[in-house]
Amino acid sequence: xxxxxxxxxxxxxxxxxxxxxxxxxxxxxxxxxxxxxxxxxxxxxxxxxxxxxxxxxxxxxxxxxxxxxxxxxxxxxxxxxxxxxxxxxxxxxxxxxxxxxxxxxxxxxxxxx
Amino acid sequence: xxxxxxxxxxxxxxxxxxxxxxxxxxxxxxxxxxxxxxxxxxxxxxxxxxxxxxxxxxxxxxxxxxxxxxxxxxxxxxxxxxxxxxxxxxxxxxxxxxxxxxxxxxxxxxxxx
Numbered sequence: 001x002x003x004x005x006x007x008x009x010x011x012x013x014x015x016x017x018x019x020x021x022x023x024x025x026x027x028x029x030x031x032x033x034x035x036x037x038x039x040x041x042x043x044x045x046x047x048x049x050x051x052x053x054x055x056x057x058x059x060x061x062x063x064x065x066x067x068x069x070x071x072x073x074x075x076x077x078x079x080x081x082x083x084x085x086x087x088x089x090x091x092x093x094x095x096x097x098x099x100x101x102x103x104x105x106x107x108x109x110x111x112x113x
Numbered sequence: 114x115x116x117x118x119x120x121x122x123x124x125x126x127x128x129x130x131x132x133x134x135x136x137x138x139x140x141x142x143x144x145x146x147x148x149x150x151x152x153x154x155x156x157x158x159x160x161x162x163x164x165x166x167x168x169x170x171x172x173x174x175x176x177x178x179x180x181x182x183x184x185x186x187x188x189x190x191x192x193x194x195x196x197x198x199x200x201x202x203x204x205x206x207x208x209x210x211x212x213x214x215x216x217x218x219x220x221x222x223x224x225x226x
Contacts, residue, residue, distance in 0.1 A: 035216075040121065040218050041218060042115075042117070042200070042216040042217055042218040042219065043157070043200070043216040044216075045213055045214075048213070058213070090156055090157070101159050102159075102214065104156035104157050104158070105156060106155070106156050107154075107155075107156055
């Protein structure tokens with residue numbers, strides 16, 4: 001079992017460029033999440049998907065879009081990257097929203113110049 | 114006021130020492146509490162849940178004080194391998210985004226030889 005995988009591991013973008021962060025889990029989990037982590041801020045929820053076919057905004061959704069492609073995959077898209085989106089992005093999954101143990105992917109380090 | 118607050122540290126302790134971290138939360142309706150561990154440049158992983166009666170897992174003890182709205186983590190006989198950032202995590206039931214976890218900014222522990 002790979003658990004939760006994320007690609008790419010690192011990315012450098014110029015302001016205004018777009019990109020999609022990919023996430024996949026092989027644990028047959030229903031719920032998936034995207035977080036960003038900034039120094040001193042803790043993990044902040046961007047979007048989540050309670051189950052296949054549904055997505056909802058989290059605490060900091062502006063500038064991002066998501067797609068729950070199927071039960072395994074949940075992608076995060078930056079349409080027009082801004083320097084404020086420089087961060088480490090973590091994808092996570094759990095059995096359900098009510099299941100509080102979340103399993104995290106290794107993260108994507110994004111730098112927007 | 115942040116929903117979950119932690120002293121960022123770092124806490125520098127010698128091997129074998131006992132160290133304790135506290136975390137305060139603002140939502141008195143919160144139902145579930147956890148400690149996650151995050152190694153440098155890695156993803157967070159669940160360390161232990163925190164129950165009302167307190168719980169122990171080897172050298173780690175977690176306590177909950179609902180009246181004062183804080184949780185604590187005690188590490189006895191510190192090992193070099195305990196060096197990490199410890200994230201306090203709260204499930205603020207009633208949050209308008211559903212059963213979402215709220216993460217503190219983390220407390221960094223450095224255990225020295």
